Amino acid sequence: LPGLRNQAAMAQRKYRTRDGETITIRGAAVEDVPRLLQIWQKTADEGKYIATERVGEDFRGRLEGRVADRDTLVAVAEHRGMIVGSLTLYQYYGNLNKTKRVYSLGMVVLKGYRSIGIGSSLMDYAIRWARHKGIRKLSLEVFSTNEAATHLYRKFGFEVEGTRKGQFQIAGRYVDEVIMGLFLSARPRHQATGRGETLGRRAARTGRRPGPGI
Numbered sequence: 584l585p586g587l588r589n590q591a592a593m594a595q596r597k598y599r600t601r602d603g604e605t606i607t608i609r610g611a612a613v614e615d616v617p618r619l620l621q622i623w624q625k626t627a628d629e630g631k632y633i634a635t636e637r638v639g640e641d642f643r644g645r646l647e648g649r650v651a652d653r654d655t656l657v658a659v660a661e662h663r664g665m666i667v668g669s670l671t672l673y674q675y676y677g678n679l680n681k682t683k684r685v686y687s688l689g690m691v692v693l694k695g696y697r698s699i700g701i702g703s704s705l706m707d708y709a710i711r712w713a714r715h716k717g718i719r720k721l722s723l724e725v726f727s728t729n730e731a732a733t734h735l736y737r738k739f740g741f742e743v744e745g746t747r748k749g750q751f752q753i754a755g756r757y758v759d760e761v762i763m764g765l766f767l768s769a770r771p772r773h774q775a776t777g778r779g780e781t782l783g784r785r786a787a788r789t790g791r792r793p794g795p796g797i
C-alpha cells in the first residue's frame with residue numbers, strides 16, 4: 584500500500600480490562616514469535632475454536648514473515664508483561680492486486696483471559712491500524728458454534744455474508760463455517776445479488792454500450 588506508514592508507526596495503546604487491569608496492545612516483534620506460537624497451539628489444542636490443528640514449521644514461517652511485513656499487522660496483548668492474546672491482519676489472498684485492500688483477520692486470547700475485554704481491545708487496535716492503512720474491508724471465517732467470537736465480531740459491526748454448511752466436523756458434529764465482513768470504507772454500490780444484471784441489460788437500461796468486459 585504505497586505511501587502508508589508501517590506497523591511500527593502505530594504506537595502501543597493501553598486499555599483497561601473488565602476487572603480493572605491495564606493491558607497493552609502493540610505490534611509484535613520477532614522475539615514474541617515463540618510465545619505467539621504457544622498461544623496458537625494451546626488454542627488449537629482446545630479443538631473447537633480454530634481450524635488450525637498443528638502449529639508447525641509452516642505456521643512459524645508464516646508468522647515470522649507477517650511480523651516482518653510492514654503491510655501486515657501482528658498485534659499482541661500484554662497483561663502484566665505476559666502475552667495473552669494476538670490478532671493478525673493480512674492480505675486476504677496474499678499479494679493479489681485484486682484484493683489489495685481486503686484483509687483477513689485471525690485472533691486468539693489465551694484461555695483464562697477471555698471475556699474480560701482483551702479481544703475487544705485487540706479489535707479496536709486492529710481497526711485503527713486498518714483505517715490508518717486505508718484498508719477497505721476486513722474478512723473472516725468463524726465456526727457457527729463459536730458464540731463469543733461471533734458476539735465480538737457483531738459488536739464491532741461485522742455482518743454475516745455467507746455460510747458454508749457442514750464445512751467442519753468437530754467432536755462428532757457437523758459445524759457450519761460462517762463468513763463475516765466489515766467494510767471500513769464505503770460499501771460497493773452494486774453488490775452481487777446472485778441475479779446480476781447482464782452487460783446487455785445494463786446497456787439497454789443506461790443507454791451505454793457494454794465495455795470491453797472484465
Ligand SMILES: CC(C)(COP(=O)(O)OP(=O)(O)OC[C@H]1O[C@@H](n2cnc3c(N)ncnc32)[C@H](O)[C@@H]1OP(=O)(O)O)[C@@H](O)C(=O)NCCC(=O)NCCS
Pocket residue numbers: 626632633690691692693696697698699700701702703704724725726729730731732734735738
Ligand atoms: C474470540 C476471542 C478471541 C474473544 O476474545 P475475548 O477476550 O474473550 O473478547 P472480549 O472479552 O472482548 O469479548 C467477548 C464478548 O463475547 C461475550 N461472550 C462470551 N462468551 C459468550 C457466549 N458463550 N455467548 C455469547 N457471548 C459471549 C462476552 O460477554 C463479550 O461480550 P461483551 O463485550 O459485549 O460483554 C476469545 O474468546 C478466544 O480466543 N476464543 C478462542 C479462539 C477463537 O475463537 N478465536 C476466533 C476464531 S474465529
